[in-house]
Amino acid sequence: MRMKIYIKTNKTPILYKHKVMSLLKEALKKSDKDYKDFLYKGKITKPFSFNLVLPPKRKPIKAKIQIDENFTIEDTVFEIEEGYLSLFVSALDYRFLISLFNGLKRLHTFNFSSDTNMLVDGEKITWEIKKVSPINEKPIKSRHIVFKTNSPIVVENGNDKPVLFSDKNFEYHLNEITDRILKSPHIKGKGLEEPLKFKPIKMNKQVIKHTLKAFREKTGKPIMYLTGNSGIFKLSGHPKDLEILYKIGIGNRTGQGFGMVEVLG
Numbered sequence: 001m002r003m004k005i006y007i008k009t010n011k012t013p014i015l016y017k018h019k020v021m022s023l024l025k026e027a028l029k030k031s032d033k034d035y036k037d038f039l040y041k042g043k044i045t046k047p048f049s050f051n052l053v054l055p056p057k058r059k060p061i062k063a064k065i066q067i068d069e070n071f072t073i074e075d076t077v078f079e080i081e082e083g084y085l086s087l088f089v090s091a092l093d094y095r096f097l098i099s100l101f102n103g104l105k106r107l108h109t110f111n112f113s114s115d116t117n118m119l120v121d122g123e124k125i126t127w128e129i130k131k132v133s134p135i136n137e138k139p140i141k142s143r144h145i146v147f148k149t150n151s152p153i154v155v156e157n158g159n160d161k162p163v164l165f166s167d168k169n170f171e172y173h174l175n176e177i178t179d180r181i182l183k184s185p186h187i188k189g190k191g192l193e194e195p196l197k198f199k200p201i202k203m204n205k206q207v208i209k210h211t212l213k214a215f216r217e218k219t220g221k222p223i224m225y226l227t228g229n230s231g232i233f234k235l236s237g238h239p240k241d242l243e244i245l246y247k248i249g250i251g252n253r254t255g256q257g258f259g260m261v262e263v264l265g
Helices: 017-031 033-040 094-107 170-182 213-219 239-248
Strands: 002-008 011-013 048-053 058-066 072-080 085-091 109-111 126-135 144-149 197-210 224-236 261-263
Touching: 002 094, 017 033, 017 048, 017 085, 017 094, 017 109, 033 094, 048 239, 085 094, 085 239, 094 126, 144 239, 170 197, 170 239, 239 261
Parallel strands: none
Antiparallel strands: 002 085, 002 126, 011 072, 048 085, 058 072, 109 126, 144 224, 144 261, 197 224
16 A cells, blocks of 8 residues: 655755655654664664655745754755645555554644754744545556656665666666565565566666765765666566565665655556
């Protein structure tokens, strides 16, 4: 199952994925703290992915974004003239979705900014949770599925370097990552039933700005640039594995809002 969360706000900076992560964590804490602790106390694969879609009536401006007490940058901020932010969440774990749904109902509002974090021109931003709606998933029964990325797929090699869809080793790394993820006890408990075959149909390279507290503390830099793969592709494999990937996302960093896909055919 998937869900769509309607969020009302007046503006949102281009750096938002880490705050969506905070929103999901806060909602889970309100409804099922034990489960939230299970997901976030250790470095485990998150059984979900997400994608935030901005409304058509938005205006990009340049503004000062105070990421935290150490870093302030000038970058794009979207003024929301009309409509809602649409946060789409997909998950394998039914407990995650129920806990998230109940937590969001209790949360009502989310402080995107604090006194020192994620201020835009010195102003705090608040997200109002207006509505949460379930979305039906498309059944996966075939061994060959055409997917479209909702958020870019990030595939990284053993040295954390990006691998593009056009790279001859892309399929190898995709299989290695996926096999490791599926072996997680809370995902599947065993690896791929058979190797995945990846065929790009209409793919592009996409560079995404992102930030995480751990990254800033480690590198002394305010933002990271992640290289992802966006577009339409055919993925072949065992239907059981394809269904799991459809639900949790494909590639690395799915819990950070990457790799969410939808079925085209």
